[in-house]
Amino acid sequence: MPHKIGFTVISWSGHEGNYSAKKLMVHAPTVNGWRSTRFCPFPQEIILQLVERCRVRKLQLLAHQYLIPSKIEFHIGDRLPESNSPQQTHSLHRLGYVSLSDNEKTGFRARELKSVHVDAVGSYLKLTFHRNHVNQYNIYNQVALVALNILGDPVDGNDIGTLSRDQLIDQYLNNSQHSSALDGTYTGYKCDSISPLDDLAFDMYQDPEVAHIIRLLDQKKQDMVREERFDLAKKLKQAIADLQKVGERLGRYDVEKHSAIEREDYDTAKQKKEQMEAYRLTVYKQLELHDLLDVSQIHRTSELPISDFPSPRVGTQKDTPHPADSPRKRRQRQHVNETDEQDTSKAVSPKHTVAPTPLTPPHIPKLDISSLPYDERPLPALRKRSSDQPISELDEIPPMTDTATPRSPGASGKPEPLTEKAQREASLPIDIYGDSLVAGAYSKTWSYREDALLAVYKKLMEVPPGTPKAELRSMTRAAVFLCKKALTDKVSSVFLASLNLLRMILSEFIPNHQLGKSEINHCVEQTWNNLLSRTGESTPRLRTLAITFIQEMALFKEVRALQMVPVELVRPMQSSVPTRLALSRLELLEKLLEQLGTKDSGFTLDNVMRFLAGGLEHSAASVRELSVRVVQAMYRLHGKAVLNFLPPDDTSTRKNILYKNLFDSLTKIDGNTVDTQVKPIRVDAGAVLSSLCIFCGERDESFTEDGLDLHYWKHCPMLQRCLQCRQVVEIASLTEHLLTECERRADFTQCPLCSEALTRDKLNEHAQTPTSGENCNHCPLCHENFASGEEVRSHTDTPIRCNFTSSTHLLSLTTK
Secondary structure, three states: OOEEOOEEEEEEOOOOOOOOHHHHHEOOOOOOOEEOOOOOOOOEEEEEEEEEEEEEEEEEEEEOOOOOEOEEEEEEEOOOOOOOOOOHHHOOEEEEEEEOOOOHHHOOOEEEEEEEEEEEEEEEEEEEEOOEOOOOOOOOOOOEEEEEEEEEEEOOHHHOOOOOHHHHHHHHHHOOOOOOEOOOOOOOOOHHHOOHHHOHHHHHHOOHHHHHHHHHHHHHHHHHHHOOOHHHHHHHHHHHHHHHHHHHHHHHHHHHHHHHHHOOOHHHHHHHHHHHHHHHHHHHHHHHHOOOOOHHHOOOOOOOEHHHOOOOOOOOOOOOOOOOOOHHHHHHHHHHHHHHOOOOOOOOOOOOOOOOOOOOOOOOOOOOOOOOOHHHOEEEOOEOOOOOOOOOOOOEOOOOOOOOOOOHHHHHOOOOOOOHHHHHHOHHHHHHHOHHHHHHHOOOOHHHHHHHHHHHHHHHHOOOOOOOHHHHHHHHHHHHHHHHHHOOOOOHHHHHHHHHHHHHHHHHHHHHOOOOHHHHHHHHHHHHHHHHHHOOOOOHHHHHHHHHHHHHHHOOHHHHHHOHHHHHHOOOOOOOOOHHHHHHHHHHHHHHHHHHOOOOOOOOHHHHHHHHHHHHOOOOHHHHHHHHHHHHHHHHHHHHHHHHHOOOOOHHHHOOHHHHHHHHHHHHHOOOOOOOOOOOOOOOOOOOOOOEOOOOOOEOOOOOHHHHHHHHHHHOOOEEEOOOOOOEEEHHHHHHHHHHOOOOHHHEEEOOOOOOEEEHHHHHHHHOOOOOOOOOOEOOOOOOEOOOOOOHHHHHOOOOOOOOOOHHHHHHHHOO
């Protein structure tokens, strides 16, 4: 599994003051990273030596909030170029470059975390920084890099030619190992296999010592799982989750301490130091109490070099090898120690330019980053406590997924006061739980929001028996109001706290106090939409949490009696529903059908099949595939009654490959033979399509999960790669893709006569061609008309009609 790769900075173009490039070797909340000299010439370079020869899988860059290069190039190789060698340009192989945002949208208050997926082998990595983005804060035309993370695997000489299935497919499609511009959202390599503890964001928000302990406990948890000691593994998992909150809090305290030192406010710095020590000692004693940690072995680790993670035990990092160290880790430590004392920084002559006069900070627009991919979201910058001070590195870092907004009042130890709008909309919770608690729930600081939910949980659990029903109902509705708000929170710990509170209300508080079905109904009704929307999250952990909770909630005795979850889940689905949300609803339907059935559960043949009919027409192939599987499950339960909700099984319908294969699979479920010339396939528990391509209808025993992937990318004649955005789509939907989904859809328009998608500059020329006219149907591949009433799918599936359907030709198209 790819992991964090240690490195040493061996040379760089130059730096300003204390901002040496060697600072990149440390990951911690208070690091400043590298900064170029003032008025430096471009390009600027940094050369790194990896601790050993590696196959680099992923690079993570944390940019500065206003000292931003326009782009960064990457080169990798096994030896450094020699200045007197004529072949120096060939010593390092160019991987490509990434462009960085100018950060104007965030008002220069957030930092961009850029993740780049690569596949390259080498011992040296060179970063080339090009000219900076111009803004009013960067008055000396500098560039900077706050942090760098390298993820990969060590390789030997025999490992060079070993590529995974995903890499082979990617190489095949791209016809080269790397493109000139590295895409930060490229998904050729599955990043799910990389541990979150190796992610750059983890180290940048965690206290280094706590992060070190978390890694130790995670390793111990994996050992317990291998030994099948699951009770202890569960205990370690919870300890790790709690420690992550502790590490983030200690990281905040440390940043506040450094900020106070910079302001020469030594009383505050001393207070923060004592606060950190007391909090740290309390946590360590709790770990020791549960036999998870030996406090006597703990020494201050401060900010550890990247190559020292993870360490085999808690303690001071030493140069001597530990008994548990592998030879690779010993080589890493030895390499770092040998090169750490070398300073080969090369001086550069300053490049004089006219420095612009600093301007008043602009109005900061609100930026909704929730719709961006996780790796593309900007990390919040370190911020000052007062607005009249300049932007500095020594300010607070909010949690990873929190919004980039200042926390000034919260830094004093209590949440900021409620606004008038918040006071109006939260009048009931304020009356029940008080201003202070509700202010925490509305705070811009995630820890106050979490603490508020925990406080409500505690208050509800402590309510004595015999409390008047009216008071209990008010407490319930006030808690549901706060819970509904927290369900939309982007911070995972706050979202998890809201789920725990909602679970307790539904399964314990309302039943124990006998508040009746009306309160259950109100609770589910108020929170359902927010819960369901979270199942469409791009973050896998949040999406899984939401799906699991809904499945659990549907089985609560009181909720199950109302049949609300099944009825809401199968409301008709439009084809425009986002893919992840549609998949989540289908996954929930499939699981709950197994547990609840269709008798007195809220699920009926009618409402389920009407919902699935929408899934079968969805624009995403993955949604259609899952819909087919659920239709098959319904057919096993209700037999031929399911056919009343599907199109008629005739020649016209069977032109659609999806319905053809669906009807064939239903026939097989009945035990009948579809085609005597087709090799029969064993059918069991929903595996009808396991050896079938649902796009072209080809059957093959080699169509396992891996085999189907290769077939889709390489051989299937019904799929085509968009030459604009490189996404693989069905040929039948290529026109729709170019007009609505493609990232270059703005360049295309639809011909009003033949409906073909054309670039805007070719529309007039196309309209004058003799083949373009009313009632024309153009094939998106051969651009010839096909018969009226004939579908694109059936046209492209017939080589006599469309001479662009051979797999050889499609292959040449996809590799261009």
